[in-house]
Amino acid sequence: MTTSITLPSPAKLNLFLHITGKRPDGYHELQTLFQFLDYGDELTFTLTPEQPEIRLENPIAGVPDDQNLIIRAARALASRSSNALPGVRINLNKRLPMGGGLGGGSSNAATTLLGLNHLWNLNLSEDELADIGLTLGADVPVFVRGKAAIGEGVGEVLTPANPPQDWFLVLKPNCDINTGKIFSEKRLTRDTPKLKIRPAFEGDASRYRNDCEDVVRELYPEVDRSLEWLAQFGPARLTGTGACIFGRFPTESAARIIWESKPSGIKGFVAKGVNISPLHTKLTELR
Numbered sequence: 001m002t003t004s005i006t007l008p009s010p011a012k013l014n015l016f017l018h019i020t021g022k023r024p025d026g027y028h029e030l031q032t033l034f035q036f037l038d039y040g041d042e043l044t045f046t047l048t049p050e051q052p053e054i055r056l057e058n059p060i061a062g063v064p065d066d067q068n069l070i071i072r073a074a075r076a077l078a079s080r081s082s083n084a085l086p087g088v089r090i091n092l093n094k095r096l097p098m099g100g101g102l103g104g105g106s107s108n109a110a111t112t113l114l115g116l117n118h119l120w121n122l123n124l125s126e127d128e129l130a131d132i133g134l135t136l137g138a139d140v141p142v143f144v145r146g147k148a149a150i151g152e153g154v155g156e157v158l159t160p161a162n163p164p165q166d167w168f169l170v171l172k173p174n175c176d177i178n179t180g181k182i183f184s185e186k187r188l189t190r191d192t193p194k195l196k197i198r199p200a201f202e203g204d205a206s207r208y209r210n211d212c213e214d215v216v217r218e219l220y221p222e223v224d225r226s227l228e229w230l231a232q233f234g235p236a237r238l239t240g241t242g243a244c245i246f247g248r249f250p251t252e253s254a255a256r257i258i259w260e261s262k263p264s265g266i267k268g269f270v271a272k273g274v275n276i277s278p279l280h281t282k283l284t285e286l287r
C-alpha cells in the first residue's frame, strides 16, 4: 500500500481574461483561457495511521490552518467518506508568490483533492472532485481537470483548448493586489462581447486582452512600469487580477536572455506553458 506521495501543484496563467457581464449576486462572468506552467509548488502527503489528524507540517505565515486551502480541501474530501480514514501529514514546498494571479492556493487545493483521493483510495470521480473544488474557489476545477481550457461562468464552465506551449517569463511586481477590490472598480470594462469557443477555440490568445489590466496599471504603478519594460520584448500581459505579469517567448533561451536583464529587485521565473497539468502527468505515471 502506498503511504506517501509527492505531487506537483503547478501555476496557471490567464492567457486572456475577458469580463463579459455581471451576475445578480455581484460576481463577474468571465471568458478566460487557462494554461498551466511546468513550475509551481510541491506537496508531500504521508499517511499517519496511528494519528487521525490532517496536519500541515509547515503552515503559511499569515494564513491560519483553518483557512488554508490545503486543509480545507482535505477536510472537505474526508467529509465525503463514511469510513474512518488514516490521518495525513502534509508538507508544502511553496514557490509561487501568493495572491499573484498564478492560482497557487487553488492549485494546492486541487493537488490535495487528487492526492488524497489516491492515497485514501476514495475513488471519487473527476466530476465529484471538481464539484468539491468549486466550493473552495472558482479556479480549483481547472486544476482538478488538468487540461488547458477556456473558462466561462466564474471560470468553472470549462471547454478544453489547445494553445501553443510557449515559454514564459513571469514577473512579480512588488505589490499585493486584492481581487475583490479590482472587481469592484467602477471603471472596469464589463461588457466585452463573448468569443465563439465551440466546438473549439481556434483564436490566437495574444490578440485578446486582460480586462483587468488597465485598472490594475492605473492603481499599481509597479505593475505599469513592469509591463512597459516587458512589452519591449514581445507580447506581455497581466494574469488574473495580478500582480504577476508574463511575456511570451518561442524558446527557453529567448526567455532566459530577457530574464538576465530584468530590473533589479523584481522577482520571477521562466517556465513553459503546458496543456496537460504536471499534476496529471505525475498521477498517470503513478497508476
Ligand SMILES: C[C@@](CO)(OP(=O)(O)O)[C@H](O)COP(=O)(O)OP(=O)(O)OC[C@H]1O[C@@H](n2ccc(N)nc2=O)[C@H](O)[C@@H]1O
Binding pocket: 014, 026, 027, 028, 029, 030, 032, 100, 101, 102, 103, 137, 138, 139, 154, 155, 179, 180, 181, 183, 239, 240, 241, 242
Ligand atoms: C480572477 C481570477 C481569474 O482566474 O484569478 P486570480 O487573480 O484570483 O488568480 C479568478 O476568477 C478569481 O476567482 P477566485 O479566486 O474564486 O476569487 P476570490 O479571490 O474568491 O474573489 C474575491 C472577490 O472578487 C469578486 N469576484 C471574483 C471573481 C469573479 N468572477 N467575480 C467577482 O466579482 C467577488 O467580490 C469576490 O468576493
Ligand SMILES: Nc1ncnc2c1ncn2[C@@H]1O[C@H](COP(=O)(O)OP(=O)(O)O)[C@@H](O)[C@H]1O
Binding pocket: 060, 063, 067, 068, 069, 070, 097, 098, 099, 100, 101, 102, 103, 104, 105, 106, 107, 108, 109, 240, 242
Ligand atoms: N495553500 C495556500 N496557498 C496560497 N494561498 C492560500 C492558501 N490557502 C489560502 N490561501 C489564501 O488565498 C489567497 C490567494 O492566493 P493565491 O491562490 O496564491 O493567489 P491568486 O488567487 O491571486 O492566484 C492568499 O492570499 C491566501 O490568503
